[in-house]
Amino acid sequence: MKETDLKPGECPNCHARFLVFNRIDSDTEECPACGCIMFHALNIRVTKVPAGPAPPKIREAWVDLNLPARKTPSKGPDIDFTNSDMVLRGKSYLVPLRFALEILEKKSPEAAQWFRVTCPSWMEHLTFGANEVETVEEYCIYDMPQISPN
């Protein structure tokens, strides 16, 4: 896996230009020339105390942190993991829980610990509302197939 600033229509692996990539899902495309898979990723910065079931002091710890994220594929409701209620958040971003807690740990071990203890084991992502974050950068990670040397 490599990171790159992808020029529109250029494959980061084979550098073919003016391609129309095959869309696999909302974040993932495939190069029609070489078959490499490109995943569009984001870094976001939390700009305000996010909504959620954690106590305010715990949620405040997220503010100003930079997190790796992806846009949610749907605008469906989110589940409040403390009571299983459905919460409608609109447009939002998913942050892998493991990365989020590693980053949070450096600022507030107490807040990270709260999530470790409270989040159910099936949870893979935390959700942040689009109005709670700003996009810092967008980049592309690609995974190239093995090219035979002939």
Ligand SMILES: [Zn+2]
């Ligand atoms: Zn390519």
